[in-house]
Amino acid sequence: xxxxxxxxxxxxxxxxxxxxxxxxxxxxxxxxxxxxxxxxxxxxxxxxxxxxxxxxxxxxxxxxxxxxxxxxxxxxxxxxxxxxxxxxxxxxxxxxxxxxxxxxxxxxxx
Amino acid sequence: xxxxxxxxxxxxxxxxxxxxxxxxxxxxxxxxxxxxxxxxxxxxxxxxxxxxxxxxxxxxxxxxxxxxxxxxxxxxxxxxxxxxxxxxxxxxxxxxxxxxxxxxxxxxxxxxx
Numbered sequence: 001x002x003x004x005x006x007x008x009x010x011x012x013x014x015x016x017x018x019x020x021x022x023x024x025x026x027x028x029x030x031x032x033x034x035x036x037x038x039x040x041x042x043x044x045x046x047x048x049x050x051x052x053x054x055x056x057x058x059x060x061x062x063x064x065x066x067x068x069x070x071x072x073x074x075x076x077x078x079x080x081x082x083x084x085x086x087x088x089x090x091x092x093x094x095x096x097x098x099x100x101x102x103x104x105x106x107x108x109x110x
Numbered sequence: 111x112x113x114x115x116x117x118x119x120x121x122x123x124x125x126x127x128x129x130x131x132x133x134x135x136x137x138x139x140x141x142x143x144x145x146x147x148x149x150x151x152x153x154x155x156x157x158x159x160x161x162x163x164x165x166x167x168x169x170x171x172x173x174x175x176x177x178x179x180x181x182x183x184x185x186x187x188x189x190x191x192x193x194x195x196x197x198x199x200x201x202x203x204x205x206x207x208x209x210x211x212x213x214x215x216x217x218x219x220x221x222x223x
Contacts (some may be wrong), residue, residue, distance in 0.1 A: 004155070043214050043215070043216055043217075066190060090204075092208050096142055096159075096161060097156060097159045097169070098202075099156055100153050100155075100156070102153030108196065
């Protein structure tokens with residue numbers, strides 16, 4: 001069965017420090033991984049997807065199939081990065097459902 | 111452009127009453143549709159998803175059901191609400207194409223009293 005694990009419920013980081021939000025997945029097929037972000041009082045929205053290999057708002061994430069991980073990283077945290085972050089897996093070559101991890105709340109300290 | 115509408119935004123219902131939450135998508139055809147429940151510490155739990163009219167897959171056996179009477183309409187229902195049904199419900203849609211993301215509605219805060 002597909003599973004997404006985000007081990008940290010809360011991550012507090014000082015402004016200017018590096019950020020790493022962990023995500024591990026379990027899936028027997030070829031995974032599609034995404035990171036979503038939810039800012040206060042806003043809708044859940046896409047941050048980035050592994051297939052695009054893009055950097056959004058300074059965030060990057062690399063899919064490591066050997067370690068089944070898709071950690072989200074940013075070299076220098078900014079106060080506006082404070083939000084809830086969800087890692088998601090899309091089971092494209094199975095039933096096309098999208099499952100999410102439990103989320104990590106990122107709190108940037110001034 | 112595509113938009114997703116979910117209503118109502120908030121709902122307070124007594125235990126044992128029925129429930130109907132509606133979600134509609136505009137500007138696309140044959141979308142995949144999803145119902146999630148968001149709870150603190152539990153993240154987004156997938157409840158139901160649909161890849162076509164009348165095709166509903168249930169992820170979690172519970173007191174809820176879903177229906178897709180039209181291509182771009184997804185309904186979450188219950189015949190008799192329980193206190194444990196309280197929560198924040200999110201509807202989402204996606205294009206059935208590799209590499210595309212899900213788009214979320216504003217959510218419904220359901221309180222069962």
